[in-house]
Amino acid sequence: MNIVIFGPPGAGKGTQSNLIVKKFNLYQLSTGELLRKEIKDGSELGKKISSIINDGNLVSDEIVGNLIEKYITNNFYKSRLIFDGYPRNLNQAKHLDDLLKKNDQIIHIVLKLSVSLRTIKKRILERKDLEKRTDDNEETAIKRYETYENNIKPVIDFYKKSNLLKVVDGEASISEISSEISRLIESNKG
Ligand code: AMP
Numbered sequence: 001m002n003i004v005i006f007g008p009p010g011a012g013k014g015t016q017s018n019l020i021v022k023k024f025n026l027y028q029l030s031t032g033e034l035l036r037k038e039i040k041d042g043s044e045l046g047k048k049i050s051s052i053i054n055d056g057n058l059v060s061d062e063i064v065g066n067l068i069e070k071y072i073t074n075n076f077y078k079s080r081l082i083f084d085g086y087p088r089n090l091n092q093a094k095h096l097d098d099l100l101k102k103n104d105q106i107i108h109i110v111l112k113l114s115v116s117l118r119t120i121k122k123r124i125l126e127r128k129d130l131e132k133r134t135d136d137n138e139e140t141a142i143k144r145y146e147t148y149e150n151n152i153k154p155v156i157d158f159y160k161k162s163n164l165l166k167v168v169d170g171e172a173s174i175s176e177i178s179s180e181i182s183r184l185i186e187s188n189k190g
Contacts, residue, residue: 001188006155008145035063061091093159
């Protein structure tokens with residue numbers, strides 16, 4: 001089973017993906033994590049993208065597309081990926097579809113975590129102390145929220161059309177959200 005999970009920054013994508021991974025034996029593919037690792041390692045790519053991430057903008061489709069392709073083409077991950085934070089715009093959604101098709105795979109379910117800007121600000125400020133992410137401050141959080149809002153509408157429509165989209169109330173508690181997600185996945189397995 002391949003799953004897409006998306007939502008604004010601080011919606012709980014990472015936390016929830018982590019819980020699903022354990023329960024359903026999947027692999028969490030977080031493009032944000034992969035990009036932060038490049039920055040931490042000081043790679044050429046990392047140097048190129050650090051200011052983009054810290055300004056709350058999106059890294060180019062080509063860069064993130066190359067990162068996910070490595071996993072989709074690797075048999076070890078075949079049909080057991082959770083795409084956490086990818087796709088973030090229509091071009092990426094189409095690219096993901098193409099890549100999966102070429103590798104005899106499909107997306108089984110798309111989970112959208114809905115959260116208000118007010119909750120996001122609160123969560124990001126809480127997370128700042130825990131994870132020490134350089135893009136977790138109020139100003140960048142607002143920018144990241146706007147970036148999300150500006151790009152995500154066509155992605156939502158794209159997945160609605162293919163009947164894959166499930167909206168989850170991201171304002172609920174971690175365990176409530178997790179139960180709801182598990183329920184959706186179980187019923188999808190049919
Ligand atoms: P995240 O960990 O998902 O909140 O992502 C952190 C940051 O990484 C985002 O604000 C973007 O700058 C960048 N990023 C992560 N995923 C993508 C993506 N699919 N496309 C472009 N930029 C991304």
